[in-house]
Amino acid sequence: MTHRSVEVPVVARVEGEGALHVRVDDGVITRLELEIYEPPRFFEAFLAGRNVMEVPDIVARICGICPVAYQSTAMFGLERLFEVELPSGVEALRRLLYMAEWIESHMLHVHLLALPDFLGVDSAIELAQRGFKAEVERGLRLKRLGNELMAAIGGREIHPVNPRIGGFWRSPRRREVDAFVPRLEDAAREILDVADLVASLEVPVLTRDAELVAMVEEGRYPIDHGDVASTRGRRWRADEHEAVTRELHVEHSNALHSVMADTGEPYVVGPLARVVLNEAALTPVAREAKARLGLTLPTVDPFASMAARVVETALAIEEALRLIRAYEPPDPPHAGVVPRAGRATWTTEAPRGTIYHRYDVAADGTIVEAKIVPPTSQNLRHMEHDLREFLPSVLDRPDDELTRLAEMIVRNYDPCISCATHFLRVEIERGDEG
Amino acid sequence: MARVRVIGVGNPDAGDDAVGLLAARAVADRLEGLADVEVIEAGIGPRVVDLLREPGLEVAIVIDAVRTPGARRMPGSLIRTEVGLDGQPLEVGSAISSHGFGVAESVGLAAALGSPTRVIVHGVEAGEVRIGAPLHPSVRCALRPLVDAVVVDVEGALG
Numbered sequence: 001m002t003h004r005s006v007e008v009p010v011v012a013r014v015e016g017e018g019a020l021h022v023r024v025d026d027g028v029i030t031r032l033e034l035e036i037y038e039p040p041r042f043f044e045a046f047l048a049g050r051n052v053m054e055v056p057d058i059v060a061r062i063c064g065i066c067p068v069a070y071q072s073t074a075m076f077g078l079e080r081l082f083e084v085e086l087p088s089g090v091e092a093l094r095r096l097l098y099m100a101e102w103i104e105s106h107m108l109h110v111h112l113l114a115l116p117d118f119l120g121v122d123s124a125i126e127l128a129q130r131g132f133k134a135e136v137e138r139g140l141r142l143k144r145l146g147n148e149l150m151a152a153i154g155g156r157e158i159h160p161v162n163p164r165i166g167g168f169w170r171s172p173r174r175r176e177v178d179a180f181v182p183r184l185e186d187a188a189r190e191i192l193d194v195a196d197l198v199a200s201l202e203v204p205v206l207t208r209d210a211e212l213v214a215m216v217e218e219g220r221y222p223i224d225h226g227d228v229a230s231t232r233g234r235r236w237r238a239d240e241h242e243a244v245t246r247e248l249h250v251e252h253s254n255a256l257h258s259v260m261a262d263t264g265e266p267y268v269v270g271p272l273a274r275v276v277l278n279e280a281a282l283t284p285v286a287r288e289a290k291a292r293l294g295l296t297l298p299t300v301d302p303f304a305s306m307a308a309r310v311v312e313t314a315l316a317i318e319e320a321l322r323l324i325r326a327y328e329p330p331d332p333p334h335a336g337v338v339p340r341a342g343r344a345t346w347t348t349e350a351p352r353g354t355i356y357h358r359y360d361v362a363a364d365g366t367i368v369e370a371k372i373v374p375p376t377s378q379n380l381r382h383m384e385h386d387l388r389e390f391l392p393s394v395l396d397r398p399d400d401e402l403t404r405l406a407e408m409i410v411r412n413y414d415p416c417i418s419c420a421t422h423f424l425r426v427e428i429e430r431g432d433e434g
Numbered sequence: 435m436a437r438v439r440v441i442g443v444g445n446p447d448a449g450d451d452a453v454g455l456l457a458a459r460a461v462a463d464r465l466e467g468l469a470d471v472e473v474i475e476a477g478i479g480p481r482v483v484d485l486l487r488e489p490g491l492e493v494a495i496v497i498d499a500v501r502t503p504g505a506r507r508m509p510g511s512l513i514r515t516e517v518g519l520d521g522q523p524l525e526v527g528s529a530i531s532s533h534g535f536g537v538a539e540s541v542g543l544a545a546a547l548g549s550p551t552r553v554i555v556h557g558v559e560a561g562e563v564r565i566g567a568p569l570h571p572s573v574r575c576a577l578r579p580l581v582d583a584v585v586v587d588v589e590g591a592l593g
Contacts, residue, residue, distance in 0.1 A: 042565040061446065112535050112539075125542040125546045126546075129546050137547065144484050159477065
């Protein structure tokens with residue numbers, strides 16, 4: 001049989017749609033509603049009545065891109081409640097797993113979403129077709145390095161099964177993680193080339209004020225320990241998160257919107273907030289990347305998020321190298337766990353920003369109530385705010401260009417939405433032209 | 435290194451979106467012991483682009499829930515399409531988040547990067563894909579013919 005290509009019918013992967021409704025009357029935006037579905041609400045209900053030991057496996061399934069963030073936050077919070085003493089090396093191994101997730105997630109976003117935007121093409125496919133093949137290949141190689149490191153430690157890369165409350169089911173052998181050293185050393189060089197590429201792009205500027213929020217930790221870049229702080233001088237512990245911030249139901253969205261409880265104002269979490277609040281803890285290659293990017297801190301410009309992701313990828317590569325070189329397999333791989341009644345709270349830094357978990361646990365280890373506040377619901381209100389700030393200056397552009405610019409604003413935040421939610425349907429209603 | 439790879443894509447907790455994973459599992463059972471074939475449950479999209487680009491991989495068969503735009507088919511309808519070197523990419527959109535980089539994008543990107551692997555996509559028209567939703571009865575019924583069709587393609591690819 002000879003090989004032939006058949007005509008390809010139009011088939012798209014299933015996607016739930018996000019939606020943005022914009023109404024313009026006499027050149028003024030009179031309605032702007034962003035509707036994005038994010039999945040943790042279902043899982044909160046699903047967790048009630050389950051045993052705490054099942055939590056890491058259940059929350060890993062919330063997201064195919066950032067499962068480690070959900071797992072780590074739950075595990076550290078519950079371990080503190082149960083006063084578990086983690087075996088030596090467990091925290092370092094979890095940090096390594098988390099760094100792998102940052103590398104994978106950031107490189108995916110920078111190469112497959114942000115670069116096409118800022119190079120003015122529709123997709124990474126077009127990018128590859130238009131002379132950027134080598135750059136796309138490099139991005140995929142870096143992303144894949146993160147994926148494979150996650151798989152080596154987590155046992156599986158999409159929804160890691162190795163982490164458990166108390167540590168890991170099995171400690172990876174030294175040679176399993178050592179194998180990543182040469183690739184990470186290459187990556188530490190390649191990320192600077194990525195920085196040069198990003199520095200060469202023309203990126204829009206959005207000048208507006210914002211309160212940036214991220215964790216801070218003495219002496220190192222925050223990932224899974226520390227307090228939460230803001231660029232307006234706030235600082236709080238995980239167990240105060242629900243008092244400092246508040247979640248609002250809004251009529252047009254399934255997702256909840258977070259605001260500061262006292263002012264009712266939105267805030268921003270994510271890579272940019274982390275870099276701004278933790279500049280002093282940046283590692284050498286991350287500093288070099290920042291210099292090459294021309295990233296001047298502090299800044300609150302959301303379009304600087306791509307540069308922040310590149311800086312953080314450099315940091316994650318260096319951290320991963322450091323952790324692997326010092327790696328001693330935890331022995332035993334996990335501590336014994338005895339549940340007790342009480343409330344567990346914790347925050348960590350997911351690739352997309354601060355994530356907060358709370359678990360109310362009964363004496364027998366049953367979850368009574370779970371609360372999960374992912375980065376995206378904390379950023380949603382600010383996405384709307386940015387759109388309101390930015391769109392008036394471009395309202396004279398045609399609808400398709402307006403749609404593209406609106407998408408770019410939202411993409412700055414790389415919302416962690418249901419992995420089945422795909423596109424943004426932008427509806428622009430122009431009352432003054434009817 | 436396997437010459438043929440079957441890749442199931444989907445979210446196990448999102449209604450009919452689970453069908454690619456369920457089918458891959460069933461295909462793995464049917465092909466157990468067969469050399470040169472591997473079956474992978476890939477979860478979501480962004481990983482697929484790597485899985486399509488392994489040196490030595492001759493044929494990749496992707497199974498996923500799909501939604502055909504325009505005139506919608508009945509849930510459970512099967513679609514088979516082949517993306518050769520000179521074939522057209524599947525319809526892609528402008529993903530709003532890296533969570534949206536899916537199979538169509540991955541297949542298109544692999545082709546644009548010059549992957550020599552022949553790619554066959556088996557799609558199942560999805561009904562509901564909401565988180566927590568059950569599998570649609572018609573989609574469940576489609577599983578057996580879907581698995582049969584994938585096995586035929588695997589056998590064909592192995593010659």
